[in-house]
Amino acid sequence: MTSTRGEKTERMHHWDFSRALYLVLGIPFHAAVIYSLSHEWSVSSPDKSQVLTYFANFIHTFRMPGFFLLAGLFSMMLLDRQGAWSWLKTRFFRLGLPLLSATLLIVPFQIVVQQAALAVNGTVSASDLPGLIRAQLTHFGEPWISHLWFLWVLIAYCVGLAILQALSRGTLRARLDALVDWVAGNRIVSLAAFTALCALAAQVQTLIVAASPYYGNAVVNYNLYVIYFGFGALVYSSRRLNDLLLKPGPAAFVLGAGLVTLSQMPHAGLLMHTAKVMAAIFGALLIVGFISNLAHRHFGQHNTRVRKLVDASFTIYLFHHPVIYVLATLFLLVDLPPVIEFAVIAVLAGFMSYAIHLAVSRSAIATLMFNGVRGKKAPLSEPAPVDTSRPYSVRG
Template sequence: MERKHYLDHLRAFLMFLGIPYHTAMIYSTNTDWLVSSVETSFLLTWVFQFTHTFRMPAFMIISGFFAMMMIRKQGDAVWLRSRFFRLGVPLVSVALLVNPWQMLARALAVPDVPDGGAPDAWRNWLSLLSSPGGHWIEQLWFLADLLIYSTVLALGWRYGAKLRLGSLCNAGLDLIGRDRKSAVLALILTGTGVIAAATAGSMLDLNILLSGMIQTIRTVAFAPFFLLGAALAYRPEWLDRFTTIHWPAGIAAAAACLILTLVEPREEPVYKAASYFLTPVAGILSAHVLLCAARRWFNHANALTRRMADASMDVYLFHMVFVCWFGLLFTNTSWPVMGEFALIVIGTTIASFGVHALVRRSETLRFLFNGVSSSGVSANGMSRSDRSRERRCVRGLQNGP
């Protein structure tokens, strides 16, 4: 298969976009984040809410694409073992070694009494450290979801023939890809399915599991993106069609993302239903636009994008702790909001690249935060030649935001 440079570049861009995305949340007018400034910005609130409508959907599609490409190349057992090391080891390492410092910043930002003070922050921090919950994984949720999707994909790949699912899947793909009307209908049914899943999960009290570390509705809502990416790799002609601009779809993407930006913060049931429906619709349509643009203008290799792709995983894993601590420094200042925002983004980018420089020089750190080893046979059982082939296929593309 011809190297898809634009997928490398787009994935790196989406990972780095996490820095301004999370920084903007500090100044949100309607979100109480880990660290919140006394100064808010309507513009930055719109920035992070609008970014949320397309960033992770496009990333999940790219992850699904490379997942299918590699499972066909390596086989389900070798590939899934690789995924558990490449995704699971960084998930555990960052949760235990890095995220406690995010919790400390959160504890310092939200004291128990009006005048604050170190003792109150200490109690807050100990409370977070001693309780299970989503604060342990925070920005790492996508790694947990990708492990779930990867397991399902590998099981389907192994047992699909025995259960006679192959012909059924092919028939479904034939129906969806028959014409644009069929694709639009599939998009509508996907949005409706997410609403149904959210409703069922709420009735059965299954939307939040493991004290919030697994948000079932989010896992379900993002699954169509991963599956679409896998379908694009399974049927290469789909990728060509999906990355050829269709202007009505581009206009629909802009409209869907704008509406989702407006309705997603609302808690009323009708707005939540609209948000669930629009998440896959806006995500798939906007991913179409992003992949078309990337294929048109960035389908070539250069040193800068290669370096960004190589660093993107480390940058994403570590950027949140820097955003939190830099944000904490500015929470009670009276500097212009946009100036603070720019300084946090720049400082976080530099600091995260610094961490990447340390990680790439240490075999231990590469294993902890990338799940890979440079020894003859890595922990995932792949030989050096196997890993070399994988790097040539997806260099810098650990399936992960």
């Protein structure tokens, strides 16, 4: 990422590292949910682990918030440079082409593997497998969205941001900066307003999920991250908020971990539900701030290895998902402790996904298809779209 504030153009390497980190964390997250007690993933092991359940739940509380926060930050940066409609046109190409390519070339393979896993674990008979695969491939449903949901959501968020920029006649950044200053000067009123909005969100979430538990959860999860996307736009627009995000230390991380843990507890009544919503938001921001602090202190300068990770991270995210599908299916045939299987799958998926990135980067056509950029390597100034997390039973 490059900052254009002031007279000097300065690359903020810590945001590059953070963005890549959130993408790559999709590997241990998805490897862990295979054995989760609280999530039913596309390829699940009959052997469950409480440790891996906690691990997956914890990563999920901050990984996608962190990604969407940085997506909002990068989006506001490029929007401020290019103008609403010019920027949105590049977003449609940059995000839409990888979405189309992955939907047509990666998702069908995943669907086949997912149905094969059902036959391997004995859920369906081998004779029924061809019919199940055909039915899944010819009917649109959640498997066709899969881990690509974040691209659909990110495109929608970008459209909304571009509309706001157009309505403000190019003054959106200044207005957001003024909003942060107003909040800082009216903290009690701002906190009361934020609490009221969280209470409203909790009530709406309850109504939506009650109306349709499956699709209701999808709607909630699709719209949940607009909070962090908007916060990222604020971070870019306000130096005050940018500096604040880089301050959280170890104590803030511990507090954030406690808050996100609290947010996952069962609740009764609107008051507790509101408290959980607020705990989830504040907890995620504290953890993301702590990671930002570490990245700023340790990866604030040019680093060749970090650059390679940033270049590879989006391709790794796209392809780690089908790789883990295959590995999870193969491990249905063996009987090892879940933690050992998880470790092997995570390590293998990391190496295999990086190998796929190296192959993709050798082809200008493949780079265009799966990164949305022309040339053999995605430029670092053009942030790769990111999450990871799935919007239904498991999102990430």
